[in-house]
Amino acid sequence: MRVLVIGGDGYCGWATALYLSNKGYDVAILDNLVRRHWDLQLGVDTLTPIAPIQQRLQRWKDLTGKTIDLFVGDINHYDFLIDALQKFQPDSIVHFGEQRSAPFSMIDREHAVLTQVNNVVGTLNILYAMREHFPECHLVKLGTMGEYGTPNIDIEEGYITIEHNGRKDTLPYPKQPGSFYHLSKVHDSHNIYFACKIWGLRATDLHQGVVYGVLTEETGMDEMLINRLDYDGVFGTALNRFCIQAAIEHPLTVYGKGGQTRGFLDIRDTVRCIELAIAHPAEAGQLRVFNQFTEMFGVRDLAMMVKQAATGMGLDVEIGQFDNPRVELEDHYFNAKNTKLLDLGLDPHYLSDSLIDSLLNFAIKYKHRVDKTQILPKVSWRREVGTK
Amino acid sequence: MRVLVIGGDGYCGWATALYLSNKGYDVAILDNLVRRHWDLQLGVDTLTPIAPIQQRLQRWKDLTGKTIDLFVGDINHYDFLIDALQKFQPDSIVHFGEQRSAPFSMIDREHAVLTQVNNVVGTLNILYAMREHFPECHLVKLGTMGEYGTPNIDIEEGYITIEHNGRKDTLPYPKQPGSFYHLSKVHDSHNIYFACKIWGLRATDLHQGVVYGVLTEETGMDEMLINRLDYDGVFGTALNRFCIQAAIEHPLTVYGKGGQTRGFLDIRDTVRCIELAIAHPAEAGQLRVFNQFTEMFGVRDLAMMVKQAATGMGLDVEIGQFDNPRVELEDHYFNAKNTKLLDLGLDPHYLSDSLIDSLLNFAIKYKHRVDKTQILPKVSWRREVGTK
Numbered sequence: 001m002r003v004l005v006i007g008g009d010g011y012c013g014w015a016t017a018l019y020l021s022n023k024g025y026d027v028a029i030l031d032n033l034v035r036r037h038w039d040l041q042l043g044v045d046t047l048t049p050i051a052p053i054q055q056r057l058q059r060w061k062d063l064t065g066k067t068i069d070l071f072v073g074d075i076n077h078y079d080f081l082i083d084a085l086q087k088f089q090p091d092s093i094v095h096f097g098e099q100r101s102a103p104f105s106m107i108d109r110e111h112a113v114l115t116q117v118n119n120v121v122g123t124l125n126i127l128y129a130m131r132e133h134f135p136e137c138h139l140v141k142l143g144t145m146g147e148y149g150t151p152n153i154d155i156e157e158g159y160i161t162i163e164h165n166g167r168k169d170t171l172p173y174p175k176q177p178g179s180f181y182h183l184s185k186v187h188d189s190h191n192i193y194f195a196c197k198i199w200g201l202r203a204t205d206l207h208q209g210v211v212y213g214v215l216t217e218e219t220g221m222d223e224m225l226i227n228r229l230d231y232d233g234v235f236g237t238a239l240n241r242f243c244i245q246a247a248i249e250h251p252l253t254v255y256g257k258g259g260q261t262r263g264f265l266d267i268r269d270t271v272r273c274i275e276l277a278i279a280h281p282a283e284a285g286q287l288r289v290f291n292q293f294t295e296m297f298g299v300r301d302l303a304m305m306v307k308q309a310a311t312g313m314g315l316d317v318e319i320g321q322f323d324n325p326r327v328e329l330e331d332h333y334f335n336a337k338n339t340k341l342l343d344l345g346l347d348p349h350y351l352s353d354s355l356i357d358s359l360l361n362f363a364i365k366y367k368h369r370v371d372k373t374q375i376l377p378k379v380s381w382r383r384e385v386g387t388k
Numbered sequence: 389m390r391v392l393v394i395g396g397d398g399y400c401g402w403a404t405a406l407y408l409s410n411k412g413y414d415v416a417i418l419d420n421l422v423r424r425h426w427d428l429q430l431g432v433d434t435l436t437p438i439a440p441i442q443q444r445l446q447r448w449k450d451l452t453g454k455t456i457d458l459f460v461g462d463i464n465h466y467d468f469l470i471d472a473l474q475k476f477q478p479d480s481i482v483h484f485g486e487q488r489s490a491p492f493s494m495i496d497r498e499h500a501v502l503t504q505v506n507n508v509v510g511t512l513n514i515l516y517a518m519r520e521h522f523p524e525c526h527l528v529k530l531g532t533m534g535e536y537g538t539p540n541i542d543i544e545e546g547y548i549t550i551e552h553n554g555r556k557d558t559l560p561y562p563k564q565p566g567s568f569y570h571l572s573k574v575h576d577s578h579n580i581y582f583a584c585k586i587w588g589l590r591a592t593d594l595h596q597g598v599v600y601g602v603l604t605e606e607t608g609m610d611e612m613l614i615n616r617l618d619y620d621g622v623f624g625t626a627l628n629r630f631c632i633q634a635a636i637e638h639p640l641t642v643y644g645k646g647g648q649t650r651g652f653l654d655i656r657d658t659v660r661c662i663e664l665a666i667a668h669p670a671e672a673g674q675l676r677v678f679n680q681f682t683e684m685f686g687v688r689d690l691a692m693m694v695k696q697a698a699t700g701m702g703l704d705v706e707i708g709q710f711d712n713p714r715v716e717l718e719d720h721y722f723n724a725k726n727t728k729l730l731d732l733g734l735d736p737h738y739l740s741d742s743l744i745d746s747l748l749n750f751a752i753k754y755k756h757r758v759d760k761t762q763i764l765p766k767v768s769w770r771r772e773v774g775t776k
Contacts, residue, residue, distance in 0.1 A: 078497065109466065109516040113509055120508070120575070121501055124568075128497040131771050152557035153550060162541060162550055162562075167721070169540035174550075174559035175578065180512075183582060187508070187575040190563065194571060198715040199771040327586040333555070383519050383587040 002026040003278060004088055006075060006126075007096030008068075009053045010035055011228050012142070012211060012270050016094060018218035018225065019271035021066045025278075028069035028088045029053070030081075031097065038104070044235065044374050046228035047244055047366045048214070059224040075122040081129055092278040093130075094140045097122060098184070102146070103234045103325070103379040105181035112180040119184035120191065127195040138281040139203040140274060141192060143185045145263045145293060145336065147207060149176030150329050155336035158205065158289020178328050179381070193287045202282040206273060209263030209293030212239040213355060214362055216268050227267075229362075232374035239264065239302050243356065246310035247363035248370050251320030253377065258300025258319075259331035263293025263338065266349040276344040291338045294348035309356040325377040390414040391666060392476055394463060394514075395484030396456075397441045398423055399616050400530070400599060400658050404482060406606035406613065407659035409454045413666075416457035416476045417441070418469075419485065426492070432623065432762050434616035435632055435754045436602070447612040463510040469517055480666040481518075482528045485510060486572070490534070491622045491713070491767040493569035500568040507572035508579065515583040526669040527591040528662060529580060531573045533651045533681060533724065535595060537564030538717050543724035546593065546677020566716050567769070581675045590670040594661065597651030597681030600627040601743060602750055604656050615655075617750075620762035627652065627690050631744065634698035635751035636758050639708030641765065646688025646707075647719035651681025651726065654737040664732040679726045682736035697744040713765040 003020050007013040008029030021027040033053065039045055051059070057068050071084040075097055098119040099105065105115035123141065130137050148155045151174070161170045172193065175186045192203050219227040230236045231244040233253075242252045265273075273292050282288040303319045310317040324330060342348075349355070391408050395401040396417030409415040421441065427433055439447070445456050459472040463485055473481075486507040487493065493503035511529065518525050536543045539562070549558045560581065563574045580591050607615040618624045619632035621641075630640045653661075661680050670676040691707045698705040712718065730736075737743070 109512070112516070113512055116508060116512065116575075116579075117505055120504060124501055124504065125497070128500070135771065151559055153552040153555045153559075160550070160552065160562075162548070162552075164541040164548065164550075167541045171539055171541075171562035172564065174548075174562055176560065177578065177582065180579070180582070183575075183578050186578055187504075187571075190565065190571050190574055191504075191568070194565065194568070198769050381586050383523065 001091045001278065002089060003092045003094060004028050004030055004090035005094045005096065006030045007098065009033055010096055011230070012267065013096040014227055015216045015219055015267055016271045016274050017068055018060060019216060020275060021060065021068050022064065022218050023275065028071060030071040030073070030075070030084050032074040033072060042234055044232035045371070047231050047363065047369055048226045048229045049369070050226060050228050051224050056225060059222055063222060075125050076118060078125050081125050082133065085129055085134060090134070090137055092138045092140055093126060094274055094278065095123065095126060096142050098142070099181065101235050102179035102181045103377065105179050106379050106381055115181050116184045116187065120187050123188045124191060127192065127201065130201050131195070131199045135199070135201065138278060139192070139201065140277045141188065141203060141205050143189055143205045143207045144182060145207050145209045145291060146182040147175045147177050147186050147189060148173065148336070149178055150332040150334055151176065152333050155291070157291045157337050157340050158207070178326065196285055196287040200285045202284050202286055204277045204282050204288045204290060206277060206290050206292040208270070209265050210237050210239065211265055211267050211270050213267040213359060216271060231370065233377040234379065238299050240359070242303055242306040243359040244363040244370065245375060246306050246315055246317045246360060247367045248372065249316050250372065250375055251318045252303040252306060253322055253375065254300050254303045254319055255322055255326060256324030257330035258298060258303065260299045260328060261296055261332065261334035263291065263296050263336055264351065265292065265294045266355065268349050269294055269346065272346060273341050276341055276346060280344055290340045291336055292341060293338055295350060296334060296336065306356060309353060310360055313357070313360060325380045327381040389479045389666065390477060391480045391482060392416050392418055392473070392478035393482045393484065394418045395486065397421055398484055399618070400655065401484040402615055403604045403607055403655055404659045404662050405456060406448060407604060408663060409448065409456050410452065410606050411663065416459060418459040418461070418463065418472050420462040421460060430622055432620040433759070435619050435751065435757055436614045436617045437757070438614060438616050439612050444613060447610055451610060463513050464506060466513050469513050470521065473517055473522060478522070478525055480526045480528060481514060482662055482666065483511065483514060484530050487569065489623050490567035490569045491765065493567050494767050494769055503569050504572045504575065508575050511576045512579060515580065515589065518589050519583070519587045523587070523589065526666060527580070527589065528665045529576065529591060529593050531577055531593045531595045532570060533595050533597045533679060534570040535563045535565050535574050535577060536561060536724070537566055538720040538722055539564065540721050543679070545679045545725050545728050546595070566714065584673055584675040588673045590672050590674055592665045592670050592676045592678060594665060594678050594680040596658065597653050598625050598627065599653055599655050599658050601655040601747060604659060619758065621765040622767065626687050627694070628747070630691050630694040631747040632751045632758065633763060634694050634703055634705045635748060635755045636760065637704050638760065638763055639706045640691040640694060641710055641763065642688050642691045642707055643710055643714060644712030645718035646686060646691065648687045648716060649684055649720065649722035651679065651684050651724055652739065653680065653682045654739070654743065656737050657682055657734065660734060661729050664729055664734060668732055678728045679724055680729060681726055683738060684722060684724065694744060697741060698748060701745070701748060713768045715769040
């Protein structure tokens with residue numbers, strides 16, 4: 001099976017491309033490399049020294065004998081997208097190729113517009129390309145658990161059956177996303193749902209939780225294959241961020257009360273979930289939604305676990321008190337379903353002390369690369385007073 | 389009160405601007421006039437000979453002594469938008485300034501992307517402009533009843549209380565829009581909901597039904613103030629379109645079975661609803677949703693009413709059999725609530741034989757302007773076979 005990984009130079013995309021290649025899939029990466037450009041613009045960098053994509057792929061070939069084709073360009077350029085698809089002829093398109101940071105989207109109007117236009121138009125282009133030339137191709141699209149927000153009822157997988165005034169229907173689950181980035185994913189979901197309905201396309205929307213960890217079997221094979229690991233206030237995510245903060249004995253950046261509960265998963269499960277999705281394609285005309293996480297944690301609880309592990313390693317770590325830069329509930333009900341991927345055979349790597357120890361040791365190895373000025377959040381969700 | 393009508397050169401916008409000006413509001417129109425440009429590109433035209441906006445406004449001033457300021461430009465250009473807002477200092481912004489045709493958005497990829505980018509970015513720009521400079525301003529945004537689609541349960545006004553697994557929450561009503569245009573309105577609704585929540589803005593989203601009629605007290609005052617009336621397959625809407633077809637004895641274009649049920653309202657109620665919304669602003673932090681229609685009709689039933697009225701006037705009119713160019717249910721449950729505007733004092737103009745007669749006579753007056761080649765739908769929702 002031929003799988004095109006759009007955004008294959010990124011954190012999840014790179015791990016996925018190598019995993020699928022190792023498993024015997026014919027893999028190509030399409031990426032415009034703009035994430036590296038945004039890092040430069042913001043003055044941030046991954047903790048890990050990542051090689052240029054061309055060198056990464058050459059090393060992969062040298063080590064394994066497997067070739068991963070590379071298409072460098074932007075899916076917002078429709079002609080480029082069509083050309084790449086015609087050359088590669090994918091059976092599945094795995095679409096990670098979006099601006100994926102909530103704080104980035106909240107920097108200012110320009111970044112909000114960039115995020116929504118980039119993400120929405122890129123996905124529209126893929127849908128039209130599939131309609132025109134690859135109607136049987138299966139789109140595996142990365143969404144986010146953040147599309148749901150934090151409703152006071154159980155979160156189902158994409159759809160909910162509602163009884164109302166004596167009648168019943170199964171409808172798209174109501175969405176309450178918490179940033180212009182999360183909104184862009186909601187817009188995508190609605191567009192994909194419609195395209196599947198009217199054109200008979202097949203798609204799976206993976207509403208992914210917060211991914212942690214860095215090593216997979218493949219990215220750990222060689223220093224040149226190392227994955228990116230973000231710790232800065234814009235691209236860094238909970239748990240990964242906490243471990244790197246612990247490694248340099250920086251107070252852990254819990255925002256507000258820390259009662260924010262989210263779905264989490266190990267990056268080794270991300271790559272496995274993608275494989276499960278492409279190995280079991282959606283039906284024609286169907287947008288299938290899987291909630292892609294394995295466990296739910298409160299952010300403060302995670303910080304406590306990291307602090308405990310770090311203390312055990314002799315590090316002096318405190319949990320900081322930080323005003324929440326986001327507008328979100330800090331103490332709320334959260335109970336999300338995640339049975340569909342388990343039913344397909346996912347065998348989760350649950351969060352363990354040994355994973356946290358491993359991640360801490362990894363962070364310690366590269367801690368000389370940390371820029372301490374990039375750790376605290378600089379982007380606020382709120383309207384600044386007195387800007388008139 | 390100072391009201392900026394964005395899209396004030398269009399069908400609903402023009403009627404609204406004059407109505408509010410007549411009522412004593414200080415009104416300005418902001419419009420990029422691109423709708424007239426799209427008409428030229430598609431080779432279509434309004435049935436009625438509409439004057440250039442500058443001449444319309446001069447005649448309005450000559451007749452009434454009232455000045456309506458004009459800002460010609462595009463809200464997608466943020467600097468222009470800010471400049472216009474700073475000059476006019478609105479208390480309310482009425483936003484009609486979007487691409488509003490479902491078939492237009494379904495022509496091809498370029499028109500889908502144009503529609504979504506134009507509509508979403510324009511509204512994002514307004515939200516950022518309000519956040520930065522006019523946080524107390526009230527946004528009255530035109531949405532559409534088409535955001536809801538045709539669920540098998542009652543349609544509430546924007547939000548629905550859901551009981552699920554023993555818990556309860558009130559959430560945004562699930563949306564199942566039926567075109568890339570309708571999707572753009574859903575995207576807008578989600579963006580506005582979020583902006584109100586995090587920035588404390590105040591907004592009203594008017595989920596409007598299909599508008600019919602052409603004359604309002606103001607647009608009927610003078611030939612130079614005449615409103616546009618679309619009958620072509622791209623911009624023409626049910627009822628208005630049927631009356632014009634009847635005037636030239638063209639078969640009425642009911643698509644498919646004609647059991648499609650929608651909410652409808654007279655354009656004289658559109659302008660009144662806008663006034664009610666701006667006279668009773670939303671609370672800070674609130675996105676309020678009103679379903680803006682007065683009656684529900686099946687499309688075939690409407691065609692029957694037009695045929696009957698036309699026959700009574702001696703016209704020979706048949707109801708045509710046309711394949712449905714859209715993908716939509718043609719026989720479905722539809723029961724939507726619309727009490728909020730009634731509670732604010734809306735006194736509806738219900739559809740009557742005299743209104744249909746009046747609209748038929750109006751169409752007959754201008755029937756020499758009809759281009760018969762523009763009546764049938766040319767845009768299909770479906771994937772064309774064999775394009776690979």
